[in-house]
Amino acid sequence: MTVFTFALKRSFRNLPNVFLLCVLPIAxxxxxxDDWFTLPLGFQYYGILLLFAASRMVxxxxxxxxxxxxxxxxxxxxxxxSYLSQHLLAYSLLLVAQSALVVMGGVVYGHDLVAPLxxxxxxxxxxxxAIGFSLxxxxxxxxxxxSLTVMMCVIMLMAMMGGLFxxxxxxxxxxxxxxxxLPTYWLVKSTEIITTATASIELxxxxxxxxxxxxxxxxxxxxxxxx
Amino acid sequence: xxxxxLRFIWLRMCRAYVVFILLLVVPLCVIVxxxxxxxxxxxxxxxxxxxxxxxxxxxxxxxxxxxxxTMSYIQQDLLSARKWRIYSLPYPVYKHAYTLLIASTLxxxxxxxILVVFTYAVFGVNWGHWGWVLLVLFSVxxxxxxxxxxxxxxxxxxxxxxxxxxxxxxxxxxxxxLFFPLPDHAFFAFMGKYGNPVSLGQNVIxxxxxxxxxxDVYISLVLLWAASATLGVIAVLxxxxxLI
Numbered sequence: 139m140t141v142f143t144f145a146l147k148r149s150f151r152n153l154p155n156v157f158l159l160c161v162l163p164i165a166x167x168x169x170x171x172d173d174w175f176t177l178p179l180g181f182q183y184y185g186i187l188l189l190f191a192a193s194r195m196v197x198x199x200x201x202x203x204x205x206x207x208x209x210x211x212x213x214x215x216x217x218x219x220s221y222l223s224q225h226l227l228a229y230s231l232l233l234v235a236q237s238a239l240v241v242m243g244g245v246v247y248g249h250d251l252v253a254p255l256x257x258x259x260x261x262x263x264x265x266x267x268a269i270g271f272s273l274x275x276x277x278x279x280x281x282x283x284x285s286l287t288v289m290m291c292v293i294m295l296m297a298m299m300g301g302l303f304x305x306x307x308x309x310x311x312x313x314x315x316x317x318x319x320l321p322t323y324w325l326v327k328s329t330e331i332i333t334t335a336t337a338s339i340e341l342x343x344x345x346x347x348x349x350x351x352x353x354x355x356x357x358x359x360x361x362x363x364x365x
Numbered sequence: 366x367x368x369x370x371l372r373f374i375w376l377r378m379c380r381a382y383v384v385f386i387l388l389l390v391v392p393l394c395v396i397v398x399x400x401x402x403x404x405x406x407x408x409x410x411x412x413x414x415x416x417x418x419x420x421x422x423x424x425x426x427x428x429x430x431x432x433x434x435t436m437s438y439i440q441q442d443l444l445s446a447r448k449w450r451i452y453s454l455p456y457p458v459y460k461h462a463y464t465l466l467i468a469s470t471l472x473x474x475x476x477x478x479i480l481v482v483f484t485y486a487v488f489g490v491n492w493g494h495w496g497w498v499l500l501v502l503f504s505v506x507x508x509x510x511x512x513x514x515x516x517x518x519x520x521x522x523x524x525x526x527x528x529x530x531x532x533x534x535x536x537x538x539x540x541x542x543l544f545f546p547l548p549d550h551a552f553f554a555f556m557g558k559y560g561n562p563v564s565l566g567q568n569v570i571x572x573x574x575x576x577x578x579x580x581d582v583y584i585s586l587v588l589l590w591a592a593s594a595t596l597g598v599i600a601v602l603x604x605x606x607x608l609i
Contacts, residue, residue, distance in 0.1 A: 154528055169545050179545050287383045291391040298398050309402045 141221055145228035149195050158191045163236050167243040174305055176333035178249045184240055184261065185302050185325045188233060189268045189293045193286065195229045196272035200282055222360055226269055233265035252333045256341065260328040263348045267321045270352040273359030301326040321351045366456065367464055374438065374468040384433060389476050392427045393483065396420055400488045413574060417491050420484040422543055424477050425566040428505045429534040431473030432513030436530060438465045439517045443608055458608050466510055473506040474499070493574045501566045504589040508562050509534075511596035518603040537561040565589050 150156055166187060169180030199222070202208050211221050241258040244251050251257055272289070279285035297303060299313060300322025306314055317323040328344040378384075396419070404416040442451055443462060451461060481498055484490040492498050513530045520526035538544065540556050541563035547553040558564055568585035 153525070170548075172545070183544075283383055284386075287387050291386070291394055294391070295394055295398055298395070298402065304403050313402055 141224035142228050145225045149232055155194055158194055162187055163240045167247050177329055182302055185322055186297045188265050192268035193272040193289050196276055197282055199225055200276040229269050230266050234262045237261035237265055256332045256338055263345050264325045267348045267352045270355030274355040277359045296320050296322045324348050370464045371468050378472050388427055392423050392480055396423055416488050420490040421570050424480045425505055425563045426538050428477050429509045429537055431506055432509040432530055434469035435466055435510040436513040436517045440523050462604055470506050470510050474502045477502040497573055501569050505562045505566045508593045511593055511600055514600045518607050537563050
């Protein structure tokens with residue numbers, strides 16, 4: 139688990155990452171509520187934070203690819219699968235722990251989160267999906283700077299169209315259909331079910347879709363690394 | 366010489382595709398998605414349509430990040446190894462620094478103007494008098510360029526200076542209340558109205574559109590120019606110490 143430990147340490151080595159992983163999650167807890175959403179604004183926006191944090195961390199893997207570290211690892215007694223899985227595991231662990239911290243913080247602060255445990259499970263699923271998405275995204279680019287810049291734009295658009303800034307119901311029909319192709323839509327759908335429905339069995343559909351998104355993204359993203 | 370140098374700096378800027386995407390394509394996409402998705406649904410408290418409010422706010426917000434041009438070119442030309450080549454030219458360094466500042470400000474204004482024309486033509490956004498819009502874009506752009514210039518000249522670690530410029534941009538947008546409503550307190554109310562460049566620009570454009578509260582319009586413009594003048598003096602002092 140050397141790579142795993144190193145990936146964990148590396149995630150905290152620069153200031154923006156520390157800010158994204160430790161400071162902003164605390165800040166979202168204190169955001170006020172809004173009439174449009176059943177959850178407090180911070181918990182609504184937390185999905186965006188997860189996407190940004192995942193993208194920052196997964197870009198380390200891209201950095202390794204650009205700097206030739208992956209090639210060096212190719213001659214070491216370590217398979218690409220092991221290298222990749224240990225990295226992804228470390229990033230997932232960080233984001234899942236962060237989700238737990240945010241939900242616990244919300245409960246302690248006094249927000250009405252209806253079902254905090256389910257909310258944590260949804261965020262944990264989405265965190266892994268965000269990591270998969272970032273991995274798939276990075277596999278499409280050769281320049282870290284270009285990848286991060288375009289990804290920032292894509293994350294904002296995904297957040298807008300997925301219903302993180304406003305309810306999907308107010309958008310035109312064709313946009314509501316397009317939104318269903320985005321992971322953010324299923325995150326919002328899950329949180330809506332948690333805050334409005336009584337039966338948590340209804341969560342199976344959005345969580346399954348998020349899981350399938352994760353599998354698809356990981357297959358696309360890991361293809362280049364294993365080859 | 367200044368005009369000749371301006372031309373080459375603009376050519377360099379046109380080739381910076383990543384910054385181009387960040388400052389032109391991203392706001393275009395965001396405005397289009399917003400306009401198509403909820404442009405007709407959301408209405409602003411100020412009495413104008415939601416699309417008008419959002420377009421003005423977005424165009425002004427992205428002007429804050431235009432300072433990246435000044436910061437990056439000052440770093441490349443005058444603070445890295447290339448500076449020795451620039452110093453060896455029969456061309457004063459301060460002139461090059463001023464040209465970079467002017468070129469970046471005008472280029473950022475031009476990008477803002479493209480967004481203004483786009484929103485006017487496609488979504489019918491009411492911008493009011495174009496002369497005032499240009500003046501506001503120029504004021505906000507100049508202020509942002511000066512903030513970034515000061516950061517480039519005063520912070521030793523360039524990466525840290527870049528992050529601080531992002532803090533300035535995102536922080537101003539947050540202070541303007543574009544992400545979430547600020548707490549109901551006199552301090553936040555003041556900062557939300559006069560404490561950041563986005564709100565100051567909004568005050569001018571919205572004030573002129575509504576045709577009332579002209580005092581707010583002039584106060585906001587004076588504040589923008591006063592801030593730019595103060596930062597200009599600081600930038601000159603830092604530049605004399607660091608560049609000459």
